Amino acid sequence: MTSSSEYRHVPLAEPRNIRVLDVEPASATSTELRCKLRQVSLEAVPLAKYSALSYCWGGQIPDHPVLCDGALLNITKNCLDAIMKLRRPQDTITLWIDSICIDQKNMAEKSTQVALMGEIYKHADQVIVWLGEWDDTLRKAVEVVKDIGTVEYSGEPTPEQGLLGQRQMQDKVKALKAATRHPSDDVLGPLYHKAWFGRMWTVQEVELARGNNILVYNGPDSSDQLPWNVLILATDALLVCHYDWIDLSRTVKLHKQLLTMIIMERWPVMKEVYKMKPGDLVHDPMVWTIMCDAREKEATNVKDKVFALYGVFQELKIAPALPSPDYSKSIEDIYRELTVAGIESDKHLYVLYDAPSDHRHLRPGLASWVPDWSDPGWRGRGNMDSRIAVSRDRFCAAGPADPSWKFSADGRQLLLRGKIIDEIIFCGQPLCCLADSNIVAQLTNPRDSASRNTAAEEYKDDLREAYTTLKSWVQICSWYDKYPTTGETAAQAFCRTLTQDFGVEDNNNPESKLEASNAWFRTMSSSNPDVEVFRAVHGDRLGARKNDDTLIEYVIRESPPAMLPLAAIQMKPGGSFHSAARTFSTRKGFFITEAGRMGTAAARVEAGQGEPRRAVNLVEAGDQIAVLAGLEMPLVLRPVNIGDGKGAIGDEQKGKRVYRLVTHAYVHGIMYGEVWEDKSRPLEEIILV
Incomplete structure (x- = not known):
């Protein structure tokens, strides 16, 4: 490089101006990268043609200098790799890249430009998704996704052909599932586990773009490219067929959710079509559902957990009260303003159920009714955490009353x-239980004995803690004769409390459920529950000495610590209720x-x-x-x-x-x-x- 001067961005001449990067051509990959920045107006779109790059910084620092207008501009290696792949041998290519086209040192400009990013990606000629260099495992994953998501039609596609195409894609996924017996067999992980899928900014970048103009790119050959619509079709088939070897909910649910909402906003006739489709997607745009799905996404600057969706909210015409991005504001104010705008837009208070989390005490300046949107919260376990208010629709503590709220003049109360x-x-004492939600897969993986053994020990620890904690809660319940407000027995009220009144009564067979809960409570509330649990499961092995409490206590002392907790879930009929109580009460206190x-x-x-x-x-x-x-x-x-x-x-x-x-x-x-x-x-x- 011939220059030693540092590049300085020329201030933008107009509020709706953006910079684009012209990359000079080179026939050899070893040729030094040269480029120029110039200003264009978004008002000139579509005359101002450019391709927008969607990539992630990946924790890298901008320490790779390139020549820009004759001066040195530092960029990250991942960004450099992408530009080198996109550079053409003969023609100049024009790109929009956030880290280059926005002056990252100018917070006022950054705030203004971030507010325009939705439009920037929406009006781009093409959006290039850069996942990093493809290795053999990623190439294999792309090939499989292409095979699943590509369907040949004869003539113009018809609704009947569309349904047939969906079945063909799902049949391919079913065949893939049959061939995938263990996590090590999964061929799709190298694609869906790429950091790009977990980032916050990449969501807006592809969802606001025109679907047929998005390309996952690794080179000019078709074998190095994956059309975004093919990826979406394949992913939809994977979700429908419950391909569980990768956490598709975490990686692509928000993408699919927003895609559905944006299509219905742009083409209202599609709303009725989507309502006929089964699935767990929300058809009415709500700030709350979008932000809940976004909680697991990562952002280097946690303010971007809000700012990265500003363009999406504008496109969906929701949260109109949300202020434009402003990096000078505190995190607490940004999150509060989003929550205020969300409540006013959604017309409900469900966001209050998502305000508590394990780490929010680390942000003491945050209003108690405002979620810490930087924290995955309790939804970070794939909605398997029992603390989430997933069963709220079964209750009506406030009767039929409509939500009622207002905010103080400054919006802080x-x-x-x-x-x-x-x-x-x-x-x-609270019940902890920390084993991962995928513990069954870990326990049954014959190819990873270390992981299997660790999972087994965690599972035993959880069973021991659940047994000890539930036993202590039963002792507290012994203070009662009858439940004071309903007239039920203490046992009935306690068992319904442990399971949030779910599973104790079954319309199909209520007697069996009640029998299980009553049997469990009788055992756990006896004068010596350990002996009674052992006797219920292993008593027959003692023959005539089945009722010898002293012998049973000796056997318990000499047995492995997990023996009693395992017996508790094996009791007939009380074991089924013990398992239910453990599931509903995990990570809770009584x-x-x-x-x-x-x-x-x-x-x-x-x-x-x-x-x-x-x-x-x-x-x-x-x-x-x-x-x-x-x-x-x-x-x-x-x-x-x-x-x-x-x-x-x-x-x-x-x-x-x-x-x-x-x-x-x-x-x-x-x-x-x-x-x-x-x-x-x-x-x-x-x-x-």
């Missing part, structure tokens, strides 16, 4: 209508209220320095139980002392009760509107800070 109906006075109600609420999972993870109750004695208009489940709220600095309020709120949101909860006896209809408890304004 959320004002709700509801009732404070009880107070927590005692919290039991509590008692002042009125004698039982409940469960989420616990926080944390790890000390060099220590194993453990669960810590989110709720504590003194927390209030609230039922709020528009929410199906009660919330646990913590009273705020106005002088403690945790939530300043305006003059109009002084003298009113102020709280911080802790989490949602199951509280037995109030889940179906029982207290909401109680006229002796008037509605009041509840302020969350």
Whole structure:
């Protein structure tokens, strides 16, 4: 290189101007990269032709200098590799690349340009997806995806041919599933596990583009290219056929969700077509569902968890109150403004169910009712975490009341209508259970004995903890004779609480479910539950000495620690309920209220320095139980002392009760509107800070 001067971006002449990069041609790959930046106006589109690059920085730093307008411009190696692949032997190619075309050192310009990025990708002649250099495993994955997603039609495609094509693609996936017995057999992971699929910015970059102009690129030959629409068709078939060897929900669900919403926005006639398709996609655009699906996506700057979707919200015409990107604002203000705009746009309060998470205490300046959007939250386990309010639709704690909310003048307090109906006075030991949701696959993988053995030990540890913790909760329940608010026996109320009133009663065979829960409670509440559990499963092996408690206690002491927990899930008929209780109560704590109600609420999972993870109750004695208009489940709220600095309020709120949101909860006896209809408890304004 002949220059030693550092490149300095020329200020943009107009608010809607952008820079594009002209890459000079070269016939040899060894030729030094030379390029020029020039300004064009988005008003000139489509005359201002360019291709937009979608790639991820991958934690790299810009330490590779290239010649730009005769000066040195530092870019990342991944970006350099992409440009070198795209450079042509004879013609200049014009690109838009965020890290180059935006002055990254100018925060004011960056804020303005980020607000335009949706338009930039939408109007590009082509969007090039760069995953990095392809190795043999990635090439194989691309070949398989092309085979699945490519269907030949004779003549013009018809609806009948379309259905036939879907069946053909699904048949190919079924054949692939049959040939994939273990994780090591999976050929698609090298593609779907690429970092690009996990990044936040890449979502907007492809979803706002025109679908037939998006190309996954590794070179000029067709064998080095994968059309985006082929990838989407193949991915759809993989999802329909439940190809579970890769976490497609984590990698592509948001892409498919937004693609559906954008197609319906651009072509309203498609709304009825999509509504006829089965699946778990939401057809009405909502800020809440989009942000929940985006929580697992990664961004180097966590402010981009919001800014990277600004163009999507504009395209879908939702969240109109969301301010334009502004990097000078704090993370707390950016996340709060999004949540305010989302509630106003969605017209519901579901976002409050996603406010608690394991790590939000690390961001103390965040309003308690605002999710930490930088944190995957409890949805980071593929929606398998029992703390998510997935069963909320079964409840109606606030009866048929519509959601009611308003915000303080500065937007920092959320004002709700509801009732404070009880107070927590005692919290039991929380149930942790940390084994991964894919533990079954780990336990049955014959090709990885180390992973299998580790998974087995984790599973045994979880069973031991569940057995010990549930046994301690049963002891707490022994304080009761009858449940105070429903008249049920303590056993009935307790078992319904453990499973959030799900699974205890079965319309098809209610007796079997009740028999299982009653048998389990009798065993666990006996004077010596360990002996009774052993006797229920292994007693016949002792023959005539089956009722010898001393012998059984000796056998238990001499047995492996996992023996009793394993026996608990093998009991007939109580074992099935033990498994259900463990599933529903994992990562939760059991509590008692002042009125004698039982409940469960989420616990926080944390790890000390060099220590194993453990669960810590989110709720504590003194927390209030609230039922709020528009929410199906009660919330646990913590009273705020106005002088403690945790939530300043305006003059109009002084003298009113102020709280911080802790989490949602199951509280037995109030889940179906029982207290909401109680006229002796008037509605009041509840302020969350």
